[in-house]
Amino acid sequence: MPDVLLVGGGIMSAHLGAMLKRLDPRLVIEVHEAAPDLAGESSDGWNNAGTGHAGLCELNYTPPPAVAGAPVDVAKAVEIFARFEQSRQFWSYAVANGLATRPAEWIRAVPHLSFVRGESSVAFLRARHAALVAHPFFRGMEFTTARNVLHGWAPLLVEGRAIEAIAATKAGAGTDVNFGELARRLLAWLGAQEGCRVFTGHRVTRLRRAERGWEIVVRETKSGESRPVRARFVFIGAGGGSIPLLRGAGLLVAHGLGAFPIAGQWLVCENPAVVARHFAKAYGPPPRDSGALGGPHLDVRHLHGKRVLLFGPFATWTTRFLHRAGRITDLPLSIRPDNLGALLRTGVHNQALVRFLVREACQGMDARLRALRAFYPEARAADWRLVDAGIRVQALKRADAGRLYFGTEVVTAPDGSLAALLGASPGASVSANIALQVIQACFPEKLRDGEGHARMKTMLPSFDTDLGQPSAAAAHMQRAAEVDEVLQLPRADGGL
Numbered sequence: 001m002p003d004v005l006l007v008g009g010g011i012m013s014a015h016l017g018a019m020l021k022r023l024d025p026r027l028v029i030e031v032h033e034a035a036p037d038l039a040g041e042s043s044d045g046w047n048n049a050g051t052g053h054a055g056l057c058e059l060n061y062t063p064p065p066a067v068a069g070a071p072v073d074v075a076k077a078v079e080i081f082a083r084f085e086q087s088r089q090f091w092s093y094a095v096a097n098g099l100a101t102r103p104a105e106w107i108r109a110v111p112h113l114s115f116v117r118g119e120s121s122v123a124f125l126r127a128r129h130a131a132l133v134a135h136p137f138f139r140g141m142e143f144t145t146a147r148n149v150l151h152g153w154a155p156l157l158v159e160g161r162a163i164e165a166i167a168a169t170k171a172g173a174g175t176d177v178n179f180g181e182l183a184r185r186l187l188a189w190l191g192a193q194e195g196c197r198v199f200t201g202h203r204v205t206r207l208r209r210a211e212r213g214w215e216i217v218v219r220e221t222k223s224g225e226s227r228p229v230r231a232r233f234v235f236i237g238a239g240g241g242s243i244p245l246l247r248g249a250g251l252l253v254a255h256g257l258g259a260f261p262i263a264g265q266w267l268v269c270e271n272p273a274v275v276a277r278h279f280a281k282a283y284g285p286p287p288r289d290s291g292a293l294g295g296p297h298l299d300v301r302h303l304h305g306k307r308v309l310l311f312g313p314f315a316t317w318t319t320r321f322l323h324r325a326g327r328i329t330d331l332p333l334s335i336r337p338d339n340l341g342a343l344l345r346t347g348v349h350n351q352a353l354v355r356f357l358v359r360e361a362c363q364g365m366d367a368r369l370r371a372l373r374a375f376y377p378e379a380r381a382a383d384w385r386l387v388d389a390g391i392r393v394q395a396l397k398r399a400d401a402g403r404l405y406f407g408t409e410v411v412t413a414p415d416g417s418l419a420a421l422l423g424a425s426p427g428a429s430v431s432a433n434i435a436l437q438v439i440q441a442c443f444p445e446k447l448r449d450g451e452g453h454a455r456m457k458t459m460l461p462s463f464d465t466d467l468g469q470p471s472a473a474a475a476h477m478q479r480a481a482e483v484d485e486v487l488q489l490p491r492a493d494g495g496l
């Protein structure tokens with residue numbers, strides 16, 4: 001009987017499995033992935049933006065103040081940076097200890113830019129920059145309104161642009177991460193450890209309380225045969241498949257839980273002449289009415305040894321909960337009397353967002369290219385094609401009374417025998433922190449004894465420190481270069 005059963009072979013299960021095994025090498029751990037391969041859903045490189053979310057460029061983490069001239073609140077950006085630092089710490093541990101080698105194949109240094117147009121947005125970006133550089137995390141961030149400086153940072157954003165007020169910030173310590181590749185490496189390491197197995201083509205179809213832990217029904221996709229597996233602890237890291245499983249497990253926390261999928265699409269450019277001229281991730285402001293979904297961005301990506309440009313994401317309509325294995329019946333079949341109210345209330349409370357999603361989903365290629373040209377004025381239609389990205393499945397809780405929260409949330413059974421993950425943002429970037437939260441909630445005894453505490457300290461040196469506090473942040477930043485060195489992340493400009 002496994003001590004730990006992880007449902008889903010994505011980035012979240014990969015982090016939790018690897019961290020738990022290093023914390024307690026005696027643990028027997030099984031991973032059950034429904035697809036024939038690992039990390040092919042949201043974690044796959046093509047299905048997400050690969051941004052190492054650290055609050056450097058994403059304008060949705062620092063909304064404009066309600067009163068003009070008031071200071072910009074950067075608390076969320078500081079929090080995200082601190083959580084991303086835990087991922088970087090764990091990744092450098094993983095490289096140094098052979099859990100995920102050759103980091104250049106899954107993480108790259110890519111400057112993170114925020115880019116705005118128009119006088120009021122320029123004033124906001126200036127104020128945001130002033131608030132951010134006051135914190136040790138963001139001290140090296142640069143701000144410019146000068147076209148020649150911006151041309152040096154990102155020529156495509158400037159060439160062919162009409163005269164208008166523009167501004168940008170640049171953080172040299174940004175990253176582009178292939179989360180799918182990283183997940184596959186961590187899972188390959190886990191599967192090779194004593195007492196651990198990683199199954200693909202094995203779908204978890206049911207979870208039921210057992211005397212000590214859970215009885216899980218697993219169906220082998222190829223043969224169609226089902227078999228029961230018992231485990232003391234279950235983590236539902238099934239991405240879009242998590243909410244139906246969680247509801248089926250009969251936990252109180254899942255009562256009345258609804259799910260709403262939002263699919264994404266990218267414009268992709270593979271023309272080497274264009275790709276060679278953009279070497280950043282450039283984020284714009286979130287469109288009006290888009291809630292906390294985030295703004296469009298023009299990114300260089302490094303995927304499987306190739307450089308490409310992505311622009312988007314564009315939201316689009318779907319009733320599937322998974323990109324590859326989802327069914328059009330996923331949404332209709334998820335609606336039950338106990339969650340219908342949450343679904344309807346969310347629609348009523350978020351009419352502007354619903355209108356935005358309908359507009360986005362209905363737009364044609366011309367409108368998408370217009371959005372692209374706001375970033376890259378000389379973009380040629382012939383260089384770009386539309387591809388599907390992953391699906392975010394938004395959890396709708398009764399208690400939220402129709403309000404939408406776009407964060408990533410860990411929910412647990414009261415006895416700590418099960419944990420699940422809801423939500424998508426900031427997602428994969430904070431997977432080490434998510435794994436830590438699960439361990440703190442469900443395996444507190446493993447951190448209490450001296451040996452466990454020391455092991456966790458080696459994996460995540462900041463796990464018991466509030467890094468957001470300026471003094472801790474300043475001390476931490478002095479050691480950030482050590483992590484960069486292990487991850488082979490050169491900082492060309494020597495700072496952020």
Ligand SMILES: Cc1cc2nc3c(=O)[nH]c(=O)nc-3n(C[C@H](O)[C@H](O)[C@H](O)COP(=O)(O)OP(=O)(O)OC[C@H]3O[C@@H](n4cnc5c(N)ncnc54)[C@H](O)[C@@H]3O)c2cc1C
Nearest residue numbers: 008010011012034042043049051204239241264427428429
């Ligand atoms: C358009 C888009 C852009 C994004 N951009 C970023 C970004 O730039 N940076 C970032 O940090 N995050 C980003 N994210 C979020 C990030 O992709 C996700 O948070 C992360 O990949 C989730 O990982 P996961 O392991 O929970 O899920 P997944 O990667 O979806 O893995 C879940 C796995 O579970 C399997 N599964 C499902 N049901 C079952 C079952 N019943 N039994 C067994 N297996 C099952 C699936 O096949 C899948 O392999 C983005 C997401 C989207 C959609």
